[in-house]
Amino acid sequence: MNFSIAEENYIKAIWRLQQADSNVTTNELSAELQTKPASVTDMLKRLKEKKILNYEPYYGVKLNADGKKIALGIIRRHRLWEYFLVEKLKFEWDAVHVIAEELEHVSSPELVERLDHFLGFPKADPHGDPIPDSSGRMETSKHISLHQLKEQQPAIVSGVNDQSSGLPEILRQKKISIGTKVEIKQRFLFDGSIEIKIRNQPLITLSEQLAKNIYVTPL
Amino acid sequence: MNFSIAEENYIKAIWRLQQADSNVTTNELSAELQTKPASVTDMLKRLKEKKILNYEPYYGVKLNADGKKIALGIIRRHRLWEYFLVEKLKFEWDAVHVIAEELEHVSSPELVERLDHFLGFPKADPHGDPIPDSSGRMETSKHISLHQLKEQQPAIVSGVNDQSSGLPEILRQKKISIGTKVEIKQRFLFDGSIEIKIRNQPLITLSEQLAKNIYVTPL
DNA sequence: TATTTTTTTTAGATTTGCCTAAATTATAAT
DNA sequence: ATTATAATTTAGGCAAATCTAAAAAAAATA
Structure with a gap:
């Protein structure tokens, strides 16, 4: 299945919020994504149709196994690009997040694997966050x-x-x-x-x- | 001014066609972009409002000086990424075009300048096409x-x-x-x-x- | 428990970028 | 110079992703 940039941003945001909270609310998401709650409801209905999350009106949302896998793919790309930007292009830590938010949506799987190889299979991005491997496994650092x-x-x-x-x-x-x-x-x-x-x-x-x-x- | 991915693809296509032809027609563009002529007309009207091209109904279109500058920026990004993909990630020539079409829309100017520096300021991409410099100048190879x-x-x-x-x-x-x-x-x-x-x-x-x-x- | 407040959803609109079908204009052919 | 053909535009519609305003449901409070 294929996801738009907007959809990927929702998936990523849900993943991030559910790390802390398990069940993610419409308001939390709208704050995270700087959109209105009504827009979130719309998108959740669409993502539910794609069967990557459990969403019941008024009761919040949670990624299912498929959704988590997709989220970890996006996070993998984001963190690999951050590593690239700091280690190869000599950006400062604090400049890379915004750029990696764009690069993470470039979807070629071969690009990601080759980039990983080129970078020497780094375990963590420049902020210390672990980089998931190609099957979505990741060191759960308990910091x-x-x-x-x-x-x-x-x-x-x-x-x-x-x-x-x-x-x-x-x-x-x-x-x-x-x-x-x-x-x-x-x-x-x-x-x-x-x-x-x-x-x-x-x-x-x-x-x-x-x-x-x-x-x-x-x- | 800021351009969407769709707009950037039109600008790039017009630039490519006007190298050969100077005046670019609606049909040429629709063939190049795999869209219908009616969609092209829509977009040309929108880009005309943004003052980057000269468009008269029924008489074709031509980028103005601003439009050309934008086009060369996109082409610069495309060719730098192609160079990166082949020289650093060891892709074959023929695999890189599609991926570079995505990467070229990542818009950070600092990213482009640092990438150029990291690659050693290459003069041409892996297909031999010249890479414009940051101000849009480019060796006009007469091949x-x-x-x-x-x-x-x-x-x-x-x-x-x-x-x-x-x-x-x-x-x-x-x-x-x-x-x-x-x-x-x-x-x-x-x-x-x-x-x-x-x-x-x-x-x-x-x-x-x-x-x-x-x-x-x-x- | 009844009421108020907060959260969430629904309804209806907007913009972008595309489509089809019909109308219009330009070009080529007789 | 007319007519036929090809190119282009207009009109009207659709899906994605957003918005505002109003309605409905859940949670908090009196």
Whole structure:
């Protein structure tokens, strides 16, 4: 079966939301996709006809097995292109998301497999998100946001938020990158900011907003 | 100004046709794009509103300076991606056209400039067609088809037809590639076939159809 | 439990890009 | 110069993907 760009964007958005929530609502989708709820209802009816999701009026939506496979194909393309843009074309992290949103819709399966081979079968994109293999399998990294990390619990930075722009600049300045070992030394309830220790460096302060956009794997 | 994929395909088709013909007709366009003449009329009216071409009902169409610039941007992207697909992803010549037709519509200007840089600023795509630079300038190679070459006139193979599939196979078998020196020794009026000499090899026979899809620059 | 608020769906319109069938204009042939 | 043919445009329609406004259903609150 073949999907339009609009359909692929809905499938991707449903997949993303159902990771957190299992059952995805019309309103959540309309916020995610910057469209009106009425447009979402229309599209869900169309995608239901294509038998890639379970949708009951008023009760939300969920991708079925076929739908998940399609979603993982789109995510695979997106992340491979992000890797290409950063590793080969030397883009900054925060510039690649928008471009990869376009490239991910180029549908040739042979292109994807050759690109994967050309890139050396990378396991994760530049933000640390795992790249599904050609049959849709993917390492389920159980990372949490740095903001959720317990105090005194050492962890490794494993990713950053894909969608937020301006992150690379601040992370470069603070000398944080994927693989960096971090530990929360103190937490301020007043504004949600944290103080963290990196190697032997002096303590540094991160805002709540920043900590929420950095992902870590506890050790 | 921003153009849809459909609009970009029309602009590209008009540009291609007006290379040969200057004034492009509705029927030529409908044949080129595999649509009905009525659809072409619709689109020409819309593109005229966008002021990128001169169109008078019943008298054909012609891109203006702005239109040509847009066309050369699309062609630049198409040919850079073709180069990438062949040189980096190791696709065969004849497989890349369809994929490049999709990639060419990805619109980030920075992507195009970085891709160009990554590829080493190639001058021509894998079929020998020149790649316009970022301001739309392009080497105007004055090649003709091998079929049009005069007998006993030495020439260098400078390109092959972009759109035709299966060419690489037959060219590999006959040991012809871009840069090969050729000369027509005999021409058969009966079926339009020709006999050519390549270096010190024995004469080989090419069908009219094949000769029309190989381009040469006379010496 | 009844009422209010929020969420979701339905109904009806719009734009893009295409179609078919009919009308119009240009070109070629007698 | 008329007539026949070919090319082009107009008119009216359709599907995809969106919208607004109104109606209906579900959830929250009094």
